[in-house]
């Protein structure tokens with residue numbers, strides 16, 4: 153039913169447009185979706201409309217209770233909408249059998265939800281078994297997925313969840329959600345329970361994975377930095393899932409739509425943006441202006457360049473291309489120019505700032 157279609161995905165950044173081929177994701181559309189829980193007088197979600205392109209990784213960010221989870225769970229009908237329509241590749245999810253629908257949508261949650269009495273291999277094989285895959289096909293898929301999430305199948309397949317660390321269990325959760333190769337993945341604070349170092353590692357692994365699989369992903373988080381790091385686009389939500397801004401991380405950081413979004417970003421918007429722009433994307437100086445031994449690669453971020461400039465105190469440092477050849481130089485003024493006007497205003501402490 154919900155087959156993944158090979159399409160092209162366009163990632164827009166302030167400075168470049170990259171096209172990734174062969175995404176396996178589906179198109180999702182929510183139109184005028186409302187949810188009023190029984191026994192509640194106010195809506196949890198009101199008139200929510202959004203278009204998600206195949207292969208996009210969309211982050212929902214907003215304060216506790218604003219309706220992020222409710223909105224996401226209506227896509228796989230863990231929660232039924234009160235009104236509105238939700239389509240996946242043009243098919244109304246309300247017209248599909250809910251159990252079959254859920255089997256075709258990967259779902260990863262913070263509490264992981266691994267079955268404690270099943271081995272890791274059995275946990276990952278739950279949906280393939282339901283779909284009637286042969287033993288051999290299932291086993292091959294389990295091994296492949298364990299490798300994809302950086303767990304050696306020989307070591308981990310026959311262990312039980314309690315014999316794994318929190319981060320390893322979370323990886324199994326991701327592998328399990330990917331088992332039947334679903335076109336859509338819903339992820340609800342999947343890395344929320346892990347320590348900051350494991351969390352960053354899981355985020356980077358997950359980004360690498362998404363680059364090759366190109367699923368359509370809705371990812372709920374409280375953490376704006378996580379949204380900036382992972383998202384193709386971020387939806388900043390307020391009460392009742394009202395979309396305050398829906399745009400790329402770069403555009404949100406560069407021009408927040410209103411005071412709410414600005415306060416949500418909080419301090420350090422300019423520094424966060426620096427982490428998203430590569431040295432190669434900035435206006436650079438002549439190679440002969442470089443001083444000292446320090447250098448940054450063209451692919452490093454402007455934040456790396458700024459850190460190094462401050463650490464060394466040099467007026468300009470070398471920029472190297474692949475192979476280590478110095479091709480240009482970069483100074484603090486050039487880092488600052490790359491951010492453009494408005495960066496200083498963005499970096500001012502915001503009233504009512506949230507964590």
Ligand SMILES: Nc1ncnc2c1ncn2[C@@H]1O[C@H](COP(=O)(O)OP(=O)(O)OP(=O)(O)O)[C@@H](O)[C@H]1O
Nearest residue numbers: 189190192196214215216217218219220221222223
């Ligand atoms: N089963 C339920 N019955 C009644 N009200 C609910 C139910 N689930 C959620 N709500 C209410 O709906 C609103 C939105 O909740 P939801 O869980 O979607 O928010 P959230 O943004 O995901 O919050 P959090 O970040 O804390 O998980 C809240 O006011 C919540 O109290």
